[in-house]
Amino acid sequence: MTAFPPQLTLYYSPKACSLAAHIALEESGLPYAASTVNIRAQDNRRPEYLQLNPSGTVPALGIDAQVLTESQAILTYIADLVPERNLLPRTGTLARARAHQWMNLISSSLHVAYRGIFRPQSYGGESPEGMAAVSAQSHHSLTKVIQTVEERLGEQPYALGDSFSVVDAYLFVFYLWSHDERIQQALPARPRWHALAQRVWQRESVRKVVLREREVRAYDLPAGFALDAQETSA
Numbered sequence: 001m002t003a004f005p006p007q008l009t010l011y012y013s014p015k016a017c018s019l020a021a022h023i024a025l026e027e028s029g030l031p032y033a034a035s036t037v038n039i040r041a042q043d044n045r046r047p048e049y050l051q052l053n054p055s056g057t058v059p060a061l062g063i064d065a066q067v068l069t070e071s072q073a074i075l076t077y078i079a080d081l082v083p084e085r086n087l088l089p090r091t092g093t094l095a096r097a098r099a100h101q102w103m104n105l106i107s108s109s110l111h112v113a114y115r116g117i118f119r120p121q122s123y124g125g126e127s128p129e130g131m132a133a134v135s136a137q138s139h140h141s142l143t144k145v146i147q148t149v150e151e152r153l154g155e156q157p158y159a160l161g162d163s164f165s166v167v168d169a170y171l172f173v174f175y176l177w178s179h180d181e182r183i184q185q186a187l188p189a190r191p192r193w194h195a196l197a198q199r200v201w202q203r204e205s206v207r208k209v210v211l212r213e214r215e216v217r218a219y220d221l222p223a224g225f226a227l228d229a230q231e232t233s234a
């Protein structure tokens with residue numbers, strides 16, 4: 001028999017996609033350790049980390065002696081550890097399938113489009129022409145997927161309806177990314193996504209995690225997402 005809860009260690013980089021898992025862990029109320037793997041400092045290429053996660057990506061979740069990667073799997077696993085917190089709908093329901101519909105869209109389309117803008121060399125090689133072509137195509141893809149996000153959100157306050165889920169934490173991260181200075185072209189208006197991100201931002205767990213991450217790297221937040229002086233000095 002394995003002990004519950006398992007020993008959880010999140011390997012994360014500030015403001016990376018791992019922020020969603022970081023928020024989910026905080027929302028779970030379970031004890032966990034957060035270990036920084038700063039990808040800007042290439043910590044993810046160190047042998048110690050590659051031994052743990054050969055793909056060299058974050059997030060990775062240590063679960064006792066095992067390691068789980070891929071945001072969608074990690075978010076699902078965390079939510080299922082604490083069903084009483086309703087971080088995802090019950091298995092076997094259509095609502096649960098909707099959650100996966102969202103998370104797949106986020107990882108396979110949204111994240112991929114951003115990567116093509118932030119790191120075009122990962123798809124197009126190092127040549128300036130290749131990078132420019134990937135970047136232009138990725139701006140186009142990002143525009144389309146933002147429109148899909150807006151349409152799918154409809155008038156509901158959260159991605160799955162009336163209550164917060166890990167899908168909202170995942171969407172929150174990529175909303176922050178939409179304000180990155182490396183995005184050179186105007187993106188479509190995203191009022192519904194903005195409103196959702198504002199709701200998520202009101203959560204204590206989210207502010208706590210963002211504060212913790214910003215101690216490692218003081219990343220920018222979009223206008224309207226400031227932490228007040230009391231929080232930053234706490």
Ligand SMILES: N[C@@H](CCC(=O)N[C@@H](CS)C(=O)NCC(=O)O)C(=O)O
Pocket residue numbers: 016017018039044056057058059069070071072107
């Ligand atoms: N499909 C993975 C993607 C993970 C990923 O690409 N993470 C980025 C940070 S957002 C990373 O680790 N980049 C560093 C690298 O690829 O070297 C997931 O959804 O978790």
